[in-house]
Every structure is written in structure tokens, then in C-alpha cells.
Amino acid sequence: MAELLRWCLFLCSLHSLWFTLLLTWLTLSISAATTSNPSAREYVDQPRRILLPLPLLAKAGSHCSPLRVISSALAKRGHYIKLLRSSEEPCGILDGFNASEVLEYNVPDNSAEFKLARAKGQEVAASHDQFGLEKIRFFWKVCGVFANRCRDLLTKKDLLEDLRNQNFDIIITDLFSPCYALLAEYLNLPLIVVTTSREYPIFYRQMFGFPSELSYVPEYGSGLSSQLDLIGKLKNIASRFMCRIMGYACLQYFRAVQFELDIKPSSSLNTIMSNRTKLWLSYSSLALDYPEPVMPNTVFVGGMAIMENKPLSKELEEFIQGSGDHGLIIFSLGSMISSLGDHVNSIIANTFRQLPQRVIWKHEGVVPQGVGNNTLVLDWIPQNDLLGHPKTRLFIGHGGINGVYEALYHGVPMLLIPVMSPDQWDNAVRVESKGLGKSIDIRSISNESLYNDVTDVLHNKRYRESVLHHSAILRDLPTGPDQAVFWIEHVLKFGDKHLRASVFELNFIQYYLIDVALAVLLVVIISFLTLRFIFRLCCGACVGKKPKIE
Structure with a gap:
């Protein structure tokens, strides 16, 4: 009996020991799992180090606005933001970026080269030709200027080694040129790309695995809507072919930089851009663009940079109030184009003089001849604040993406005069097809045609009703900074494998x-x-x- 009792006690002790060991193992396993797989909340609370290179050229225009909004929103979330920019000071004053640090590097003074390129752009704009040979030459000239600026950056080995030693988690930038994809490759960092139009000639949908739906998705720069007949489809295919040729020619400037600096020369620039890019923030919106199939790692953020309008200066407010019930017209050609040539400027000035409305005209240089007393000419205007003014009746612009979205957000009908970039024609077609306004072919503009178009958009109720309807859509869609920040943090936490389709394989x-x-x-x-x-x-x-x- 005593022997049996001893065996029972021994088995009980063994069972207790086994249970204790099992409990300890489970505790350690759970602890290890918790440590190696932090919760989403722990991920969010962990600030990341983000490198945000600014556009390569000083006249960045609309390419700065989305980056400014994203930088500020990420900084408010506690992330470390380091801006990288040249001594030409692209994006101007950096207060709105709310960055942790700014790293500025010196570049040779190429003001003469840039002025020459801009003068060529003015000449092209005044030539009033959408796809002429001069416009193609200008595009290649700009690519060469960008490539030279890229070489200035990537040859600064001390700067690059300093960036490499700072252990950044990711690069967020506008990929108007492939330079920052080469920088990401050199630093071995993932990339988040922001584009200020639906796509670029060197960064396009098929690189991200989008289906090639030429039957109803208009190609970049085609100037077509989504309603394509047989002729439209042929034009769309031709535009795809032309756009790829221009993009390939542009990439050769940067390919030379890639070989010269030995940055993974065995891979094409398209491969580097596609593999390095983990998320694409496209400045598009269903309120303006046409529906199309997209990939999960592409997010529409069109209108993200728009802010509510602020009060105007006393002088501007007095000028606007003097318009009475007729209201205000705003005319601006953005930051790159200051003039359409003396002939067109004269037509515009004479047309404005015949209108009862008051006009604020953004124009750099000598005031055009024939400007009436109802027109105020300024070299800079607070465009968003003016568009948000209750007396604003019409926006006349060149079709730049910022102006179009600002007018759409504030519910102002548009009259667009595309003059240079291919996406301006695309935006003009979208505005017309959705009933948000009209577009003008600058090659056939006259005093009579301009006057008729202005009065039609001003007095035809369908434009106001349509723009208010699409403005409500834009305001309702989740395209603000919070959405961009959510997806950026999501990729920072989990990577992009679950968002990346197997089409790349x-x-x-x-x-x-x-x-x-x-x-x-x-x-x-x-x-x-x-x-x-x-x-x-x-x-x-x-x-x-x-x-x-x-």
C-alpha cells in the first residue's frame, strides 16, 4: 500500500512538473509572438524616418502642392520628415511642409539653361500646336535639363553616403523624372510615388500592371474621352505608340546617368521604377476622371491639396465687391506660362473689356494692350482663395491639374485653353464631357468666339448645376490627406506584397x-x-x- 502511495505521489509530481513546463512554454511562445509581430497599434505609434526629395527644378508649380500636404500630415502623425532639395530652392518657402529637417545641396548655376528652356516653352505655347515637332523638341529639352540636375545630385557621393547612414525607412516623392528611382536604388529604399496627373510619359499604368484597355480608357495626352468610336480607338492606339516613344527617348538621358554612375546598369529604368515603387498616389478622382480598372497599390488622391479659402486682402475684396451682381472672372495660366503671345493677349483683353463682370488676370511681364477698367492684372494671385469667393462666376485657365481641381472643389464653371502639357488637353476633354465647362482651341480663337464661349458658360445653368454636382462628389470621396497617410502607414507597416498582383511575375x-x-x-x-x-x-x-x- 505504501509503495502504491509513493508511485501515486511520484506521478502527481511528474504531472505537475509537466504542466508547469507546458505553461511556461506557452507563456514564452505568446511573448515571442507578441514581440516579433507587433500589433497594428504599436506599428502606428512607431515613428518612421521618411526622406522626401522635392522636384529637381525651381519652377515646380503643381508638383509641390501634394508633397506639401503629405509631408505636413505625416509630420503631425509623429514621423520624421527630411526634405531634400537643391540650392535653387524648389517649392519656395517650406513652412507648409512641417518638416523635421531640410537638407539642401548646392548645384551649378543653370539659370541660363532653365531660362532658355522656359523661353522655349513660351514659344511652344504661343505656337498653339498640340503635337507639333516643336513641342516634342521642347519635351526632350526639358528631359535633358532634368537629367543634368539628376547628375548633379547623384555625383555627390558624400551626400549620398550621409543619406544612406541615416537609415530612412522609405522615400516619398513626385516621379516626374526617374531620378529619384535611381536614388532609391542607390540607397536600397522602397519608394512611394505621387503623380500630379493620372500618369506620366515615363511612369504609366501598364508599369503597375493595369490592364491595357485601349477600347475605353483614353491614353495620356490623347485628348480623348472614354466614349471611343472606331476613329477614336485608332487615335488612342496611335497616342499610346507616340507616348511610349517619347517616354523611351526621355529615359535615354537618365539611362546615360545610370551607366555613368553604375547604378544597377543591368536593370532597365522601367524595371527599377516598377520594383522600387510600393504605392502609387495618383492625383485623380472619379469626380473628374473616367472609371477604369486599377490595382490595389494605386490610390486616387485627386483634390487632396485643396484647402478651404481664406479671407482676401482689403484691396482685392474691394475690387470684387465692385462687380455687383455680375460677379468675378479669374484668368490664370499657372506658373510656367506667362503669356500666349501679343495677338492672343489682345483678343483676350478686348473680350474682357466687353463684359460686365470684373476680371482678375494673372500675367507676368508687360501688361497686355487693350486691358479695360474692369480688369485687374497681377503677377501673382491667391487662386484658391479667389475661386472660393461667393462672387466668382467663371475660371479661365490652361487646364493645369491644380486649377481644375480647385475650381471643381469650389463649384466654379471652367473655360479651359490648353497650351502646352498633354495632360492639359486631357483635363479639358474631361471638363467638357462632364459638363463642367468648355474648352477653346487656341489655334482658332477670335474675339467673337471667345466672347460667345464666355457668355455661354456664364449664363447656361447646366454648367453651374453640373459643376456643383461633381463638386459634391469630390467633397464626398475619401481623397483627403488622411487617406494618403493611411495607405502610406499601411505600406510602412506591412509592405506591399499583399497589394502587388502577380502580373509582375x-x-x-x-x-x-x-x-x-x-x-x-x-x-x-x-x-x-x-x-x-x-x-x-x-x-x-x-x-x-x-x-x-x-
Whole structure:
């Protein structure tokens, strides 16, 4: 009996020890899992180090606004933001970025080169040709200027090593040129890309695995709507071909920089941009753009940079109030184009003089001849604040993305005069197709046609009703800074593998199911040959078997 009791006590002790060891193992396992897999909340509370390079050229215009909003929103979330910019001071005053630090590097004075390029742009704009040879030459000239600025940055080895040693988590930038993709490759950092139009000639949808839907998705710079007839589809295909050629030619400037500095020369720039980019923040919105299939790692943030209008200066407010019930017209060609040439400027000035409305005209340089007393000419205007004024009746612009979204947000009908960049024609077509206003072909502009278009948009109620409807859509969509910050932090926490489609792993033959077609064709051929062989064998046997003659 005593022996049995000792065995019972021994087994109980062994069971207790086993249970204690099991409990300890479970505790350590849970602790390890918690440590190695932090919760989403712990991820969010962990500030990240973000490098935010600003555009390469001083006249960045609309390319700065989204970056400013994103930088400020991320800084408010506690992230460390380091701005990188050249001594030309792109984006001007940096207060709105709310950055932790600014790193400025010196570049050679290329003011003469930039002025020459801008003068060429003015000449192209005044030529009033959408896809002429001069416009293509200007595009390549700008690519060369960007490539030279890229070389200035990437040859500063001390600067690059300093950036590498600061252990950044990611780069966020506008990829108007592939320079910062080369920087990301050199620093071995992931990239989040912001584009200020739906896409760029060197950074386009197919690089992100978008389906190539040329039957109803208009190509960048095509000037087409989503309603394509046979001729429209042919134009769309031609635009795709032309855009790819121009993009390829532009990339050769940067390809030379890539080889010169030995930044993974075995990979194409398209491959580097595609592989390094983990998230694409496209400045698009369903309130303006056409619906199309998109990938999960592409987020629409059109209108993100728009802010509520602020009070105007006393002088501007007095001028606007003097318009009475007729209201105000705003005319601006953005930051790159200051003039459309003396002839067109004269037509515009004479047309404005005939209107009862008051006009604020943004114009750099000598005041055009024929400006009436109802027109105030300024070299800079608070455009967003003016568009938000209750007396503003019409916005006349060049089709730049910022102006279009600001007018749409504030519910102001538009009259667009696209003059330079291909996306300006795209924006003008979208404005017309959605009933938000009209566009003018500058090649056939006249005093009579301009006056008729202005009065039509001013007095036809359908434009005001349509723009107010689409303004409500824009305000309702989740395209503010909070959405951009959410997706940036999401990629910082979890990476992009769950957002990246397997299309990137397919070659041309696999993507277009050519391998499947060949396999089916092979099966059909083998089946046909087999049946043919059996048929011939059976028929031969029948023919070879002669009837027996008695």
C-alpha cells in the first residue's frame, strides 16, 4: 500500500512538473509572438524616418502642392520628415511642409539653361500646336535639363553616403523624372510615388500592371474621352505608340546617368521604377476622371491639396465687391506660362473689356494692350482663395491639374485653353464631357468666339448645376490627406506584397495567354492527327479485306 502511495505521489509530481513546463512554454511562445509581430497599434505609434526629395527644378508649380500636404500630415502623425532639395530652392518657402529637417545641396548655376528652356516653352505655347515637332523638341529639352540636375545630385557621393547612414525607412516623392528611382536604388529604399496627373510619359499604368484597355480608357495626352468610336480607338492606339516613344527617348538621358554612375546598369529604368515603387498616389478622382480598372497599390488622391479659402486682402475684396451682381472672372495660366503671345493677349483683353463682370488676370511681364477698367492684372494671385469667393462666376485657365481641381472643389464653371502639357488637353476633354465647362482651341480663337464661349458658360445653368454636382462628389470621396497617410502607414507597416498582383511575375507570353493558346492548338493538332491515323487505319483495313468469291 505504501509503495502504491509513493508511485501515486511520484506521478502527481511528474504531472505537475509537466504542466508547469507546458505553461511556461506557452507563456514564452505568446511573448515571442507578441514581440516579433507587433500589433497594428504599436506599428502606428512607431515613428518612421521618411526622406522626401522635392522636384529637381525651381519652377515646380503643381508638383509641390501634394508633397506639401503629405509631408505636413505625416509630420503631425509623429514621423520624421527630411526634405531634400537643391540650392535653387524648389517649392519656395517650406513652412507648409512641417518638416523635421531640410537638407539642401548646392548645384551649378543653370539659370541660363532653365531660362532658355522656359523661353522655349513660351514659344511652344504661343505656337498653339498640340503635337507639333516643336513641342516634342521642347519635351526632350526639358528631359535633358532634368537629367543634368539628376547628375548633379547623384555625383555627390558624400551626400549620398550621409543619406544612406541615416537609415530612412522609405522615400516619398513626385516621379516626374526617374531620378529619384535611381536614388532609391542607390540607397536600397522602397519608394512611394505621387503623380500630379493620372500618369506620366515615363511612369504609366501598364508599369503597375493595369490592364491595357485601349477600347475605353483614353491614353495620356490623347485628348480623348472614354466614349471611343472606331476613329477614336485608332487615335488612342496611335497616342499610346507616340507616348511610349517619347517616354523611351526621355529615359535615354537618365539611362546615360545610370551607366555613368553604375547604378544597377543591368536593370532597365522601367524595371527599377516598377520594383522600387510600393504605392502609387495618383492625383485623380472619379469626380473628374473616367472609371477604369486599377490595382490595389494605386490610390486616387485627386483634390487632396485643396484647402478651404481664406479671407482676401482689403484691396482685392474691394475690387470684387465692385462687380455687383455680375460677379468675378479669374484668368490664370499657372506658373510656367506667362503669356500666349501679343495677338492672343489682345483678343483676350478686348473680350474682357466687353463684359460686365470684373476680371482678375494673372500675367507676368508687360501688361497686355487693350486691358479695360474692369480688369485687374497681377503677377501673382491667391487662386484658391479667389475661386472660393461667393462672387466668382467663371475660371479661365490652361487646364493645369491644380486649377481644375480647385475650381471643381469650389463649384466654379471652367473655360479651359490648353497650351502646352498633354495632360492639359486631357483635363479639358474631361471638363467638357462632364459638363463642367468648355474648352477653346487656341489655334482658332477670335474675339467673337471667345466672347460667345464666355457668355455661354456664364449664363447656361447646366454648367453651374453640373459643376456643383461633381463638386459634391469630390467633397464626398475619401481623397483627403488622411487617406494618403493611411495607405502610406499601411505600406510602412506591412509592405506591399499583399497589394502587388502577380502580373509582375508574368512575361509577355504568359500575360496574354499565348502559352495557353499554343497548348490548346497543340492538343487540337495531336487530336486531329490521332483521329486521322485511326481513320486511315480503319479504312485501310476495310479496303484491304476483299470479299470471298465462291
